[in-house]
Amino acid sequence: MAENNVNKMIGKVFNDIADAIETGEFGEKIRVGITTFGSEHGVDNVVKGAEIAQNRDSSIEVVLIGPKVDSPLTQVVVENEEEGYKKMEELLDSGEIHSAVTMHYSFPIGVSTVGRVVTPGRGREMYIATTTGTSSPHRVEAMVKNGIYGIIAAKTMGIENPTVGILNLDGARQVERALKDLDKNGYKINFTESLRADGGCVMRGNDLLAGVPDVMITDTLTGNILMKVFSSYTTGGDFEAMGYGYGPGIGENYDRLVLILSRASGIPVVANAISYGASLAKGNVKELAKKEFAKVNKAGFKEILKGLNKETKKQDDEEEVVAPPKETVTGTIAGIDIMELENAVKALWKKGIYAESGMGCTGPILMVNEGKLEAAINILAEEDYITKESTIC
Secondary structure, three states: HHHHHHHHHHHHHHHHHHHHHHOOOOOOOOOEEOOOOOOOOOHHHHHOOOOHHHOOOOOOEEEEEEEEOOOEEEEEEEOOOHHHHHHHOOOOOOOOOEEEEEOOOOOOOOEEEEEEOOOOOOOOEEEEEEEEEEEEOOOOHHHHOOOOOHHHHHHHHHOOOOEEEEEEEOOHHHHHHHHHHHHOOOOEEEOOOOOOOOOOOEEEHHHHHHHEEEEEEOOOHHHHHHHHHHHHHOOOOOOOOOOOOOOEEEOOOOOOOEOOOOOOOOHHHHHHHHHHHHHHHHOOHHHHHHHHHHHHHHOHHHHHHHHHHHOOOOOOOOOOOOOOOOOOOEEEEEOOOHHHHHHHHHHHHOOOOOOEEEEEEEEEEEEOHHHHHHHHHHHHHHOOOOOOOEEEE
């Protein structure tokens, strides 16, 4: 009997060594919990995805949190969805699991999730920052924060210097200015260029399809829609079959690694989300986030964010601004956010330069006399409506 026990122990040791050689990891396995209640496709859909994730990566251990099921995976049995969330948090906070995947979660204000998709144009992976949660009640501030969150997620996943683009939405130019201020202050950001001839880091729909940036900055509601389209455009919309889900909640001083799935997420996305969660845990996203926030704060991040929220001279003045005499306007200036366009016109009128607003193929433009183009650009740059880069169409 003693000899049999010794043989079993020796066998286990050799198996453990073999597993470690195969995975390259000699420490404990990364444990990823997943709640199984709540899927529109049923508990079995989640369990099958979890089993795929487990079978393809022996360095992780998937823990099911939900009703008792017929599965070889580790299980923590709970009676309902609410109890599942509580148990998930308990396991995370105690360190019994390193990350968790769930279908709904209430993040605090300041935390939002970075999704990960595979784009149809070129088959590139792209991080969408962000897809659920609220980084800030202020739209532009939220998008600036989203950019930092996306960079953190991409760096944790092994992209040392991720390229960054800003989706062409209301507020995009203000986001661009804020991020370029950070870059000038020492927090270096690798801005990408649009694949379209006009270039620039403000991204068009073409850039989305091709996956031009590693990190695509957007507001959360738009990001949520993009995730749904990228993940289910081949299935008709009710079954998310592609990508890695809506990603981890990231925010300054946030200490739980929770990733989000949709209730429409199918087996492949469930499996990929678990793998995404395991990789983030292996890369120690919480520690990397602390380092990134320290660097970005050193570059004046909080001061730049405060500046975005101030009521500035850009708002409509109570006094009426009279337009200078009309003249031919063939010089065009790009890079002004649509929400600031009319105020930018008035800023030039105050300085005696006649200007009109318009819409070019890349977004809002101001039109001035070509002879006054340089003076107009300098005024708008001084008033913080534009940066001098990429302003002439």
